[in-house]
Amino acid sequence: MSELRYDPLQRRWVIIASERQRRPDDFINPYKVTSSPEKCPFCYGNEDKTPPEIYAVRRDNSSPDTPGWRVRVTKNKYPALSLGDEEHNLQPYGVYGRSEGLGTHEVIIEGPDHELGMADFPEDLTIDILKTYRKRLVELRNDERLKYILIFKNHGSIAGASLFHPHSQIIATPIIPRTVQIELLATRGFYGERRNCLICEMIKQEQDEKVRTIYDDGTIIAFNTYASRFPFELFIAPIKHQAYFHKENNTTLEKLALCLGNVLKRLKKALDDPPFNYILHTSPNKEAGPAYPGFWNTLDDDFHWHIEIIPRLVKTAGFEWGSGLHINPMLPEKAAEFLRETEI
């Protein structure tokens, strides 16, 4: 089993994934790309090359772990975390902290087509994927040991995708990761002072200024963030306040699918199919207890789910890793103008 270790200096946890353990000299040539599409474990007919399916969207009465699925969820074959029956047990380790690497790591295979990226998915496939996100969030929230469920996508090798076939991933952890904690503290602090949601206020400001907005259909908004760390960094959120992604109805998910299609097409066309990561931040598992020391967890009123898209166009160097302060050579207003003017 892997291990969670706590760094008291940076106040962050790290997953030491011994199940993915490599020998020291495996790192000597790290940027080799290993992809052989003909043996793709995510293509029809290769269902036995993944762990058994946990959930699938099937409209043809086909059996589990056979072709016919539209979206398919399995455990990650090399999971960073895994879940048995044990309780979660955080222990001090001198000044540090540790626990077993309890959690889950799942893969969401996004359609049988090996080549097509989300920018070009038929709309109903993206809708099925978003409904699958919702389904897995609802299911995983039943396990009170899991304090946070993070859904993300790596597109392109530079963005960390090790398999070409389009897929998203879910990692659920027994701790709230630091980046999410900081957002929770910020929105809770803002709510305490102003009795309003920080992200609702951000959206209002973006709608007033319009200069960073790429897409706004009255339900979903997409904009380049004011303090973008990376060129073309995007923020997508529902305009109406909602803390929890899994509480959104079908209509909102359908509108979100349209927005994702529109925005990802613009990115693809404008920047020649750039590598990117996207990340869903939703409110943590309320039933799982306090989100961070000194606070009980979020209210429904003080968080607002959103998706961040980070195109991976620039390298991250010592300054960024050492400071958390990013240098972005691209004005967000200019990035937005460029994306808006891209014909799709």
Next chain:
Amino acid sequence: MSELRYDPLQRRWVIIASERQRRPDDFINPYKVTSSPEKCPFCYGNEDKTPPEIYAVRRDNSSPDTPGWRVRVTKNKYPALSLGDEEHNLQPYGVYGRSEGLGTHEVIIEGPDHELGMADFPEDLTIDILKTYRKRLVELRNDERLKYILIFKNHGSIAGASLFHPHSQIIATPIIPRTVQIELLATRGFYGERRNCLICEMIKQEQDEKVRTIYDDGTIIAFNTYASRFPFELFIAPIKHQAYFHKENNTTLEKLALCLGNVLKRLKKALDDPPFNYILHTSPNKEAGPAYPGFWNTLDDDFHWHIEIIPRLVKTAGFEWGSGLHINPMLPEKAAEFLRETEI
């Protein structure tokens, strides 16, 4: 002039570097490497290709901006931040925040040899470099607008080095970057509870356990961190408590040079000259006012300078960017064993 923008959700600043502004389509092919050693602006005879020198170590009475230097400091030709006579003026911008991009961005050219990396520097060159760090820290701390001074090094293209010739950089900012703030909060919190320095306690634990230690000469210790985010991540610090790098005497800097040479040689030999970043975290500029809201700045007792070395052997993907929670496939104890056993 560039701009500092504040993200209230992630509680972090970003530098929007308009002086480095690129057109949107400059990002289309971002991983092209552009290096032409014969025209290297850091080699002897090309001193006019950099801004004028701010400081240099010269032992031959040679004139500024001519050959003969051993270490040479100039402004970065494409600075992320710049400094005039203006006051620093943080302003709200709706829910966000902003200020002019006030600060400095300097380059420390590490010897005239274009090829040699720090792993192979003669010991007295590394000592001159470390003394130059100290000199610049003392000098820049006189400007009370600068709240933090970060010194770092990018080795190899993957680690963000755009010029091959060995060099470090200094970026001084009118705000305390988030990663440093978190360390300051952690050490202050620990000190408040235990009246002891967190980093002194970490060092004591590493000396007791020995399993992660690579180097310990009684003055300087180097170890793989217990909660390493990255394979082979290293932490180097003085064993005797000292908050400020610039207060160290020559003897300590000489010992640090020996440690850096030893550790970087091991990394180079064990991992075939891997790309890496190193970052110096020293206590912030006390004269510059509070380090973070709600606290006056550090005492001399609650911070402890250190150098982090991050070999860039694995890619950072959506999960890490979205959570701040890293998945490290390499046991730190195993990494340490491998480095200790490497013959140098």
